[in-house]
Amino acid sequence: MTDVRSIEILAAATVGCPILCALLICFLSEQKILIFSKIAGIGTGCFGILLSSLLILDRRLQFDNKWIILDYRSAITIAVISIIGALSVGASFQYMKTQKDSIVGEHRRIRAYYIGIFLFWAITFAVPMAANIGFAWLLIEATTAMSALLVGFSGKKRALEAGWKYLILTSMGLGVALLGISLLASKIPVLGLNGMTWSAMHDFSGSHQEAMIIYIIIASGLATKIGWAPVHNWLPDAHSEAPPPVSGMLSAALLPTVLIVAWRFEIGFGAIIGRQSAQRIFILFGILSIAIAIPFLWQSLPWKRMLAYSSLENMGILALGIGFGNPIAIAGVVIHILGHAIAKSYGFYTSTPLFRHEPNAYRHTASGIARSSPALGVAMGTALGTLAAIPPSPLFISEVFIVFGGIESGHAVAAVIAVLLLALVFLGISHSLIELLAGKSFAHRVNVRFTRIEYLSFFFVVIALLGLTVVAFWLPSSHFIKALV
Template identity: 30%
Template structure:
C-alpha cells in the first residue's frame, strides 16, 4: 500500500505536466489528490490492523506515527488542491499566471505532496533526504510569481533551510555512528525498526551531540526560534494554497523528524536532557512570536508568526512529556494543521479580493465576503486557543501536563504568552473582519471551491473541539506509545 500511496502523487504530477488546457490539468489534479487521499486512508486503516508495515526491503515502513503524518498530509493536501481550483483559477482568469505556469504549479504541487508523504513513511534516518527534497520543491513553488519579494523569500528559505538541514545530517551521521558501534555495519543500522530496540545502549555523549544537531537542523525547518527567520518571508510570499501546506503540513513533517530522534535519543541520554532542550526552544518560539503578532502589519506574516508559536507549543508539549504532554502535542499537530490551513485559505480569499497583504488596508470582510469572513473569524478564535475549538483542547492538555510535571515557571510563561498572542492576534483580525468595507471592494465570494475547501476544514476545527472520535483517539494513543 505504501508504494501505491507514493506513486499516486508522483504519477499525478507527471500527468499534470503533459496536459494542455486548464480544465484538463484541474481534472487530473483533483482526481490525483482524491486517489492520494483514499490510499492514505487505506494505509491508515492498515496500520491500525497490523501496527507496523514494512516493504521495499525495509526501506519503507509505516507505524501509527507514520499513519498519523500520512493522515495530515493527505487531508490537507486534498483540501489544498480543491482550494487551488478556486485560487489559481482566479489568478488564471485575471491573467496573472498563464497556462504554462498553471501546469507547472500543479505538477510541483503533487511532487511536494509526494515528498511530504515520503517523510512519513521512510524507515530510515534517511528521512533527511525526504525533508531536504521538500525544501527544494517548495522553493520552486514560491517563485511561481517571480516578484522581487518572492525571489528574496525563496532564496532565504533555500539557504537557511539547507544549512539547517546540513546540521541535521551531521546529527544523523552521529546517530549512525552510535548505532554502528552496537549493531555493526549493516544496511539496517539506520532503520527505526532496528534502532529503537537497542537505543538504550547508545553512547550518551554521542547521542547528546547528535540530538543537539538534529534539534538545530530540523528545528530550522520546523520554524523553532531563533532559527525561524526564513519562515514569515516564505509563508507570506508563497501562493496561499502552498502557504497552507507549508504552515499546516511541512512544519509538522520537520517536527516529526525531531520527535522521532527525541524518542531514540531519550532512551540513551535520559529524559532530562532532551526534554529541557525542547522546553527551552519551545518557550523561546512562543515568546518570540508575541511582539511580532502584536505589531504585525501584514496578515499573512501574522499567520506565519502564529505558526512559529504553535510549533513552539508542540515542542513544549513533547518536552513536558508524560502521557498528557505527548498526547497534547500530537493532537496539537493535527489541530494546528487544520486550523492554520483554514486561516491561510481565508487569507488567500482576502488577498485576491483586496490585492494587498496589509492589515491596515483591509476592513469589513464580514460584509463583503460573509462566508469567508465568518470562517476567518472563527478560525482566528480557534487558532488563538479559545474554547470550544480543537486547539483549546490540545493547549489545555499541554498546560495540564506542564503543571502536573512541576514545570511551573515554563507553564506560567506559556500561559502568559498565549494570552498576549490571543489579544494581539484577535485585535488584528477584528480590524480586518469588521468595520466599513474599503471603497472599491465589491461584494461577493471568490469561488465556491475556496468556500467548500474551507468548509471541510471547518468541520475538523469544530468537531475536534467538542468530541474526539474513538478511532482517532486510539490512533493518537498508539502514537503516544511510540513516542514515549
C-alpha cells in the same frame, strides 16, 4: 484480509500516486490538467486517509523494517498530509485562475505548478514513512528543493526573496543536521548508514556527552526546517509569499511532518541521554518559539504573514507538548497537529478570496472584512478564532492538555510560562481578529460572494474542527496515545 503486505502496497500507492499524477500532468493539456488535478488530488487524499485510518484502527498492521516505518506517528502525519494536500490541490484551482506570471514563465506555469505540488506532496508523504534516518533526511532535503520552487512560484520580487532565503537557510540547517546524523552513524559502528534506522539508535555506543552534543546539533539543524526560534527567520517570509495553497501545505503539513522526524530523534536520544534531557531541549525551543512570535503578532501584519507567525507559535506549542511528553500532553500534541493543520491551511486558503476582495491585502493588514463581505469575514474569523484557541476550538483543548501535561510531568515552571506566553500571543491575535472583522473597512471594496465550493469547504472545516473537539475528549485515555508516549 488486510495484512502487512497490502499495507505496504497501500503505502507505496500513497507515495506513488502523486508521483504518477505528476508524470501524467507532463503530458496533459492545460485545461485537462486543471480538471485532472482535482480528481487526482481527491484520489491521493483518499489513499492517504485509508492508509492512516487502517494504521490507527488496527495496530497489527503497523510495522517497521529497514526502510519503511508505519506506526501511529506516521499515521497521524499521513492523515494530515493527505487532507491538507487534497485541500491544497483543490484550492490551487482558484489560485491558478488568477495567477498570470510565474517563475517559469507564463505559458508553462500551470503544468510546472501542478508537477511541483504533486511531487512535493509525494515527498512529504514519504518523510514520515522513512525508517532509515539518512533516508528521512534525504526526503526532507528534497521537500525543501521542491517547496522552495513553489514558494517563489509567482516570480514576484518578494516571492523570490522568500524562496531564496527558504532554500538557503533550510539547506544549510539540514546540512548541520546531516553533520549530526553522520556523527550519530559513526557511533553506531556495526550497521553503517544503510542500517541506521530509528530503532538502531538503541545501539548507540558513544558516551553521554557525545550523545548530547550530537542531539544538540541535530535538533538545531532540524529546528531550522521546523521553524523553531531563533532559526525560524525564513518561515514568515516563505509562508507569507508563497501561493496560498502552497502556504497551506508548508505550514499545515510540512512543518508537522518534520516535527515528527524531530520527535523520533527525541525518543531515540531519550533512550540514550535520558528522557528528561532530551525533552528539555524541546521545551526550550517551545518556549523560545512562542516568545519570539509574540512581538511580531502584536503588530498589524498582512493576513498571510500573521498566519505564518502563528505557525511559529504553534510549532512552539507542539515542541512544548512533545517536551512534556506524558500521555495527556501527547494527546494535546496530536489534537494540536490536526486542529492547527485544518485551521491554518483554511486560513491560507481564504486569502485567495481575500485577494479577490482586496488586492492590497498582500502587503497590508486586512480590516473590516466582516462588514464589507460577511461570508469571507466569517470564514477568516473562524480560521483565526480557531488558531487563537477560542473554545470550542480543538486547539483550546489541546493547549489545556499540553499545559496540564506540563504540570503533571513536573515542568510546572515551563507550563506556567507557557500559559503566560499563550495569553500574550492571544493579545496579538485577538487584536488582529478584532481589526480584521470589525475594523475600518475601505469604501472601494466589493462584497465577495462565496462560490458553492467555498461554502462547502467552510462547512467541511467547521464540522472537522468540531468533530476534532469531540474526539479530543476521549483521546488522552485511548491506547493510541499510550503507544505514542
